[in-house]
Amino acid sequence: MNRLAHSVLTAVFLLSSCRSSHDEYLQLKPTKRVVGHAAYNRLIFAGDVMFSRDVRKQMKAADDDAMPFRKIAPLLAASDIAFVNLESPFSDQGRYFAGGLIFHAEPSTVAGLNLAHIAVASTANNHARDCGPHGVAFTVAWLRSHGIEPVGSGNSAAETHRGVVLVRNGVRFGFLGYTFDQKNGNWKDLDDRIAIADIDALRHDVPELKKHSDVVIVSMHHGIEYNSKPSAGQIAFAHAAIDSGATLVIGHHPHVIETQESYKDGEIFYSLGNFVFDQYQRTATQHGEVVEISFMGRQILATHVMPVLITKTGPEPEESVPAGPLDVSPELVPHSGQNLFGKSIVLARPETREQR
Ligand SMILES: [Zn+2]
Numbered sequence: 001m002n003r004l005a006h007s008v009l010t011a012v013f014l015l016s017s018c019r020s021s022h023d024e025y026l027q028l029k030p031t032k033r034v035v036g037h038a039a040y041n042r043l044i045f046a047g048d049v050m051f052s053r054d055v056r057k058q059m060k061a062a063d064d065d066a067m068p069f070r071k072i073a074p075l076l077a078a079s080d081i082a083f084v085n086l087e088s089p090f091s092d093q094g095r096y097f098a099g100g101l102i103f104h105a106e107p108s109t110v111a112g113l114n115l116a117h118i119a120v121a122s123t124a125n126n127h128a129r130d131c132g133p134h135g136v137a138f139t140v141a142w143l144r145s146h147g148i149e150p151v152g153s154g155n156s157a158a159e160t161h162r163g164v165v166l167v168r169n170g171v172r173f174g175f176l177g178y179t180f181d182q183k184n185g186n187w188k189d190l191d192d193r194i195a196i197a198d199i200d201a202l203r204h205d206v207p208e209l210k211k212h213s214d215v216v217i218v219s220m221h222h223g224i225e226y227n228s229k230p231s232a233g234q235i236a237f238a239h240a241a242i243d244s245g246a247t248l249v250i251g252h253h254p255h256v257i258e259t260q261e262s263y264k265d266g267e268i269f270y271s272l273g274n275f276v277f278d279q280y281q282r283t284a285t286q287h288g289e290v291v292e293i294s295f296m297g298r299q300i301l302a303t304h305v306m307p308v309l310i311t312k313t314g315p316e317p318e319e320s321v322p323a324g325p326l327d328v329s330p331e332l333v334p335h336s337g338q339n340l341f342g343k344s345i346v347l348a349r350p351e352t353r354e355q356r
Pocket of ligand 1: 087125126127221252253254
């Protein structure tokens with residue numbers, strides 16, 4: 001696909017996702033792929049993004065709202081879908097705390113997410129209510145008005161649990177998001193607009209979303225901070241997601257990298273660690289990972305992990321990556337080709353090579 005065609009398609013997809021009426025996805029049908037082009041997609045996932053405290057201070061000092069993403073944006077923007085966990089809600093109201101554990105992202109800092117072409121942001125996490133009930137609604141509306149789909153929170157419980165579907169090269173990618181906690185010690189009640197990591201809800205939501213998507217991806221904010229191994233709760237939730245029909249589980253919250261597991265036909269990344277964060281006290285919190293999953297149709301073709309160093313001016317790849325986005329000819333895939341990290345595509349499961 002040439003660059004113009006790609007831009008046009010991207011624009012069409014962005015427009016369709018901007019419309020964002022969550023009843024609308026029910027009508028989305030897989031579009032027929034262009035003859036000769038495989039339904040090949042590269043999805044990129046990164047961990048915790050927080051625009052408060054020292055991150056905010058650094059942005060102010062540089063007078064650049066997109067500063068944390070400047071070094072990493074070309075890599076993310078070259079993917080078909082880029083995902084992060086947004087740990088700080090956006091709000092145009094309320095008090096800002098320069099320190100501590102109540103996060104507040106200035107609305108203008110959405111510029112970094114846009115620079116990196118983030119398409120999906122998890123908004124289900126323990127900081128989701130840091131800017132109060134207004135912050136929950138504002139974050140959902142603000143992301144959508146900037147072409148980013150929130151997952152794990154919405155304007156109602158029903159909307160949240162329905163998930164979102166993004167169509168890329170004819171393949172429908174469905175996303176759901178959940179968090180083990182939404183209070184962070186600040187609230188007594190539950191806000192049902194934010195999805196709690198409840199296995200019964202998961203068992204209902206995944207098959208429902210699967211009716212309208214080819215691939216279901218579950219975002220999981222869960223685990224124990226600074227632990228390199230997943231907890232029993234994370235494992236049970238992730239396994240239940242795959243057992244219910246999900247293909248991928250993407251975890252975050254522990255602020256350090258945790259293990260990866262191939263479980264049945266799915267892949268689980270228990271924690272991607274930090275991505276945009278200000279935890280400079282420990283070595284482990286200054287290293288995150290960016291995961292690229294290549295899909296052929298609905299099947300995982302390959303997975304690659306790129307380690308990133310978290311610096312005061314944002315994450316940067318720890319291994320060399322190609323200078324510009326790679327133009328991989330879809331005709332060559334899966335026979336040969338490189339991924340976005342410049343690594344050779346190695347078939348994860350040759351038997352799943354699928355022609356749609
Ligand atoms: Zn968290």
